[in-house]
Amino acid sequence: MSELAIDWNHWTGRIRSFFDSTILERGWKYYRDGVVRAIETEGTSVVKARVSGxxxxxVHLDLKAFSKxxxxxxxxxxxxxxxxxLFKVAEQEGYDPKEFRNPKQTSSKTSPKFDLSSKKAVKLPKETDSCEAWVTYFEKQYANSRxxxxxxxxxxxxRAWGQLNKLADDWEPAIRGIYDIQVNLYLMKLCNALMQSKSGVYDFFYNAEYFFAKIAKHSRERLHTALWxxxxxxxxxxxxxxxxxxxxYLAGFMDAEAFNSQRQWYDLYKLLWSELLNEKNLVTDELTRLRSIVAARRPESYGHEAAVMALAHFDIMSEEDENAWERVTQECSSIVPSDWFGYLKxxxxxxxxxxxxxxxxxxxxxxxxxAAHYASDYLFFWQEASRYMDVEGEHRQAMVTLLPASYRDYSSFxxxxxxxKTWADLCLLLNLTPLQISAGELQLVEKADPRLVLPIYHYAAEECIQTKNRDAYREAVKLLKKLxxxxxxxxxxxRFEAYIQYLVQEYSRYRAFQEELQKGKLLP
Known part of the structure; x- marks a missing residue:
């Protein structure tokens, strides 16, 4: 460990900001339980280790570029x-891990005072503040980010999540959870706005979708933790x-300019209204707001469709499924199956x-x-339903209807x-060759009844021959040997020998094919 170059102020100020307090506490327990093993270093900044949970x-840590x-x-x-x-490495390098766990307990010699802004007049969020006051603070810190x-x-x-999250470490748990939720919503809104600001730059916007999906995933995880x-x-x-x-604040996400990713918005909306916000008066007010948007009859607007989806969610919460389905089929421009898989779960x-x-x-x-995008997830629910309900016929029909996207599911079935026999017919129907079929499945069928694989090998061999190149001819010979x-x-x-004679006559002009037959010892 002596090779590492440790900047302790960087650890307690910058690296710690990547972790929220809950994760640090759980990591501390792991550290105290002694489950960190096999620590290795590379150069002055890379640490590798194993953690038994x-x-x-x-674990791979880059202390210079910690985000990686x-x-x-x-x-x-x-x-x-x-x-x-990190706790274990700090200990081995002669630092007090408690200082990384909670920099507020550090001395002035080892850790700088935490200060998000150089503007000392800005007051930090307080437990007694309103959500609006918290957001005002967030805006002063991050609204001008580039x-x-x-x-x-x-x-x-x-970085922002880590910095803002630690401000509420000592708050009462309920208000702390609400604060964490507000932080999440604000940062999602901020990142969406930043992404939209670059929408004219194709390369940036294309890549940003990937990173925004990662951000949304982390946000959902943090929201689940807070709600739990x-x-x-x-x-x-x-x-x-x-x-x-x-x-x-969540309702403000209806604005396309504020939050242009409908699916991400809908996930957050469902999560919060299903649990934390599911209180009679709040629900009544929200339904009134949503109905007024839908009643305005502006189907072309983002807000209209989002309101329809939200009303459908409340219908499902009330077990009024027919109302929900009627809403989305009549009012939405399209139905995305994955929007509903969460309910199926x-x-x-x-x-x-x-x-x-x-x-x-x-x-x-x-x-x-x-079907290429949704068949696998959709059929999973059919498979699970079949475990405790007599719906095998419907399950089978669903797989047949979704072919060829459902091939793997139907094949396993x-x-x-x-x-x-049905499986072999399916392979022929989809023009599948042995190269596209699981070798284990092919062997199992051949062992059960060799007659079933004959048409598959016949078809595949002739497909290779008609490709008209040397490599394909070699592949055809391999298939003919299996045949x-x-x-x-x-x-x-x-019968096989008669078939070989047929091929020799049918493709007599294919000299290279004839040569490969001889090399494969399929000709006398």
């Missing part, structure tokens, strides 16, 4: 495993004014079989329009049923 995870650090755990952002390694490439947008988000830890009943009783402000988890089937039937024609083995198992070698 529910599994063993690989990674862990192969499912968390997807700066995680507790990375924090645990980004120069797509990666810097994600870096800004992570918050006492919703206490929040609704004691902080109703804050929740009303959150609802109003809930129906599945809560064993609401009839609701699940109803939505699967409704969504079928929409999935069929873009047929193998489970040992319907090998010969299948005929031999059936004790029909004479």
């Amino acid at each position: 529910s599994s063993s995870y690989k 650090s990674t862990c192969n755990c499912p968390y997807g952002a700066k995680c507790k495993h990375m924090a645990a390694v 980004i120069y490439n797509a990666f810097s947008m994600e870096e800004l988000y992570m 830890e918050i006492n919703v009943e206490k929040a609704q009783t004691k902080y109703s004014a804050h929740l009303k402000e959150i609802g109003a 809930i129906f599945l988890q809560e064993e609401q079989g009839e609701r699940l089937l109803k939505w699967l039937r409704w969504l079928g024609p929409e999935v069929q329009k873009d 047929l193998f489970q049923k040992k319907e090998y 010969a083995a299948a005929y031999k198992k059936l004790k029909q070698t004479s």
